[in-house]
Amino acid sequence: MMYQDYKQVVAQATSAERATFYKHTYGHVAGGVLVFILLEALFLQSEFLVTTLLSFTQGYLWLVLIGGFMGISWIAQKMAMDEVSKPKQYLGYFLYIVGQALLFVPMMYIVINYTGTIVLKQAAAVTVALFVALSVIAFTSKVDFSFLRGIITIGFILAIGAIIAGMLFGFSLGLWFSVAMCALAAGSILYETQQIQYQYSTNQYVAAALGLFSSLMLLFWYVLRIFMSRD
Known part of the structure; x- marks a missing residue:
């Protein structure tokens, strides 16, 4: 793997520096989850916000909501990658968490009001367990997971295409x-998890946390959809 020549990435740092980086990164992931929970609880108390976001799940408006979230994500990631300004990094991370919390409002409302909190708790527990297990595998396995980059890229392109097609032609994508x-x-x-040591410098733990938080939220979204499909 090639290191970026304009900065010292985590893989080039000392053991102590790497340990500190990972401690800060996963601490910020945990903090991001806590902020997400608090924001979600706050947003769900607003009848106006819930009604407005639920209206965006109808027809083509869902594409507008997704497009808005993607725009917020791009801005947030650019801000979090700033190597000079820590406040800018944190503002970017917070902006991204706000975007995720808003995106989840319609689904959370439906889950809580139609299936209760038990489904939500089960999905959250499974998501956390999977995230921890996958993180352990990434850190301890001798397998080089860099080959997944192309698969993930193509997979996301196909997924976005399928979601847009489903919206346009009115078909459900289903459980599978x-x-x-x-x-x-x-x-x-x-x-x-395996690549953050090559992508970030030791002071970019906020950006690294945002990347992991993003994948965690994606996993939670679809684990929750699977649990909802049982009821």
Whole structure:
């Protein structure tokens, strides 16, 4: 693997520096999850916000909501990658968490009001367990998961195409699509976890946390959809 020549990446750092980087990265992932939970609880208390976002799940408006989230994600990631300004990094990460919390509002509302919190708790527990297991595999396995990059890229392109087609032509993607997306999210976690040492410098743990948080939320989204399909 080739190191980026304009900065010292984590793989080039000392053992102590790497340990500190990973401690900060996963601490920020955990913090991001906590902020997400608090924001989601706050957003769900707003009848106006819930009603507005639910209206965006109808027909073509869902594409507008997805497009808005993708725009926010791009801006947030650019901000989090800033190597000079820590406030800018944190603002980018917070902006991304806000975007995820807003995107989840319609699904969370439906889950809580039609199936109760038990489904939500089960999906969250499975997601956390899978994330931890995949992280351990990525750190301890001698397999080079860099080959997953192309698969993940093509998979996301096909997934976006399928989602847009489903919106335009009015067909449901179904359970197996959710299963496939869980597999794609799992692959993304394996790849991201193993590759962060080559992608980031030791002071970019906020950006690294955002990348892992993104994959975690994708996994949670489709695990939750699978659990919802049982009821």
